[in-house]
């Protein structure tokens with residue numbers, strides 16, 4: 001979980017439920033903001049901000065968390081970047097950057113977390129996307145990274161059931177965060193895109209970070225004790241729609 005968007009709201013939700021929460025990101029100010037927000041919803045919340053890059057610091061992230069809290073119950077792989085681009089002009093390093101962040105880092109964090117989750121019979125929730133379930137023009141790197149993440153989710157779920165470790169993913173539709181702005185969209189373009197999304201989401205609107213956080217909490221808790229290997233769309237029905 002992290003210092004902005006879905007990760008920040010999810011950290012708050014875990015804190016509200018009394019969990020001890022490690023939050024990870026490269027932006028120190030954002031991490032401090034998330035820490036303060038967690039304390040605001042639960043003044044006794046124990047928060048561990050870890051300034052780190054998931055592509056290079058996965059082992060340290062897991063180690064620092066376990067040293068601080070003594071165990072690991074839940075791993076939420078949320079860090080991710082969005083990018084557009086047509087195959088006619090995508091460079092190889094741009095492809096690598098998306099796959100390194102959205103997929104390879106999840107492999108690394110899962111690898112280092114798994115022995116600790118086996119001890120606690122814990123679980124993993126990966127933050128994928130409707131872009132893992134469906135194909136969209138000019139988003140091949142992102143769609144491919146999330147489709148691979150979905151398959152990784154199912155495969156790791158089958159690696160760990162003997163240890164009662166569950167592995168699931170949420171697949172959000174368009175959720176209002178800064179991710180598209182970070183990917184280079186102007187504020188005006190983003191507003192126009194959100195308006196267009198009323199037609200591409202069956203429920204006629206985009207989603208909120210809280211709606212995704214609630215689903216992550218559901219999957220991480222005992223309420224989902226018989227659910228593993230699932231990819232759960234939180235997308236107002238976008239995955240079910242077909243253009244006609």
Ligand SMILES: NC(=O)c1ccc[n+]([C@@H]2O[C@H](COP(=O)([O-])OP(=O)(O)OC[C@H]3O[C@@H](n4cnc5c(N)ncnc54)[C@H](OP(=O)(O)O)[C@@H]3O)[C@@H](O)[C@H]2O)c1
Nearest residue numbers: 002004005006025026027053054079080129174175177179
């Ligand atoms: N918003 C949507 O419409 C939407 C839809 C479907 C899926 N998602 C997925 O939801 C997840 C969260 O995205 P968001 O929408 O909440 O966007 P966001 O606000 O931009 O959050 C992305 C988070 O990932 C962290 N991050 C990125 N690269 C990192 C790295 N190398 N090391 C550590 N942290 C890194 C960022 O922290 P720092 O910048 O501090 O490093 C940031 O907190 C992503 O996986 C995204 O693909 C979003």
